[in-house]
Each structure stands twice: as structure tokens, then as C-alpha cells.
Amino acid sequence: MQGADRFEVLIPEADLQARIRELGAQITRDYQGRDLVVVGVLKGAVLFLSDLVRHIDLPLSMDFLGLSSYGDATLSSGVVQITQDLSRPIVDRDVLVVEDIVDTGLTLSFLRETFVSRQPRSVRICTLLHKPSNTRKAVPLDYVGFTIDDRFVVGYGLDFEQRFRNLPYIAHLPPQDPAA
Ligand code: IMP
Ligand code: MG
Secondary structure (H helix, E strand, O other): OOOHHHOEEEEOHHHHHHHHHHHHHHHHHHOOOOOEEEEEEEOOOHHHHHHHHHHOOOOEEEEEEEEEEOOOOOOOOOOEEEEEOOOOOOOOOEEEEEEEEEOOOHHHHHHHHHHHOOOOOEEEEEEEEEOHHHOOOOOOOOEEEEEOOOOOEEEOOEOEOOEOOOOOOEEEOOOOOOOO
16 A cells, blocks of 8 residues: 555554444444434545444434535644535434544534534534544534544545545554655
8 A cells, every 4th residue: 555554553453443343332322212314524434434334233324424624734724614515404313423533623513513503303423533632622522432642643534635545544644754
């Protein structure tokens, strides 16, 4: 894979999968008898969502939302726009938003407010990763896979300039090698 041997693995594949299994079991317990719609935020949450739903033992539907935030690739500007909206209304539904990572919290606080205005029965958030040291807007996080330090990570859906989403583990992005 594209220079993958140079990555420093932060969360190996086995640890990711074990934690996702636990989250799925917890969500299964919490949503018994509810009308769940799992909403993945494109594109980063796609790998996490597809593994997570296989461990949720409930009838559910899936939907996807495209967001773009403007500014530097590695810095969140807080200016968020919906580039692809949900395919179905969420009024009276129990919505579980699935995200790859919460960094400043600006993206999810925007999304949460937008969804709440559509009058679902409930909105909860499930994020694979959380970088609490970078919080600018506190959002209630109902399910968190791993809490990590404030360093840029790639893999398992997370990208740097659209690359590395296909790594099966989470890794630190190595410093750019000027000789490469
Ligand atoms: P927030 O609005 O600052 O919480 O940013 C969340 C979004 O920024 C995530 O959905 C990612 O797309 C991106 N992001 C934040 N930190 C990282 C990282 O370490 N690697 C890759 N993308 C990141
Ligand atoms: Mg994202």
C-alpha cells in the first residue's frame, strides 16, 4: 500500500474490531424496540459504519449525509455545508449519527442542531475517535470508540488529502519526508 510501511500504527486492526463489537452490543441493548436509523457522515465514517452495523442486532435503516467544511485540510474552519442530504425524513425516528472523529466539535454541533430542527424522536452520536484536547464546541458524545491525543491520524476511513482511507488500522501521519 502507498507507503503504508512508513506509518506508525496507533490503533491496530484487531483493537478496532474488538471495540466496534463492544459498541455494537451496547447500541443493541440501548435501542431495544426502537425505530433506529443509522446515519453515516461521508466519507470518513463509511468503514466504521459498515463494520458497526454488523454488530447491531436490531432492525435498522441506514442513510448517509455529505458535509464539507471549508479551510485548511488539517484544520476545521467551523463553516460547514450539507453537500448531500439524507434520502428520507427523520421526523419521529431514533437517529444515531456515526462519525469518524470529533476534533473541535464544530462539525457535529452544526449537524446536531440541523437534525434536532427536523424533529426526530432522538439524536445520539457515535464517534470512533475523539480528540478532547481540541474541543471548541462541546457536543454530547453518546458512544466513543477511542480517545486519542491531538495528532493527525489517517486510516480506517480517515484521510489526508483523500488518501489512506483504505488502511485497515489507525495510524499517525508521519512528518513529510523532504527526500521522498
Ligand atoms: P471537527 O469539526 O473539528 O470536529 O472536525 C471533524 C472532521 O475533521 C472529521 O470528520 C474529519 O473529517 C476531520 N479531521 C479531524 N481530525 C482529523 C484527523 O486527525 N485525521 C483526519 N481527519 C480529521
Ligand atoms: Mg468526517
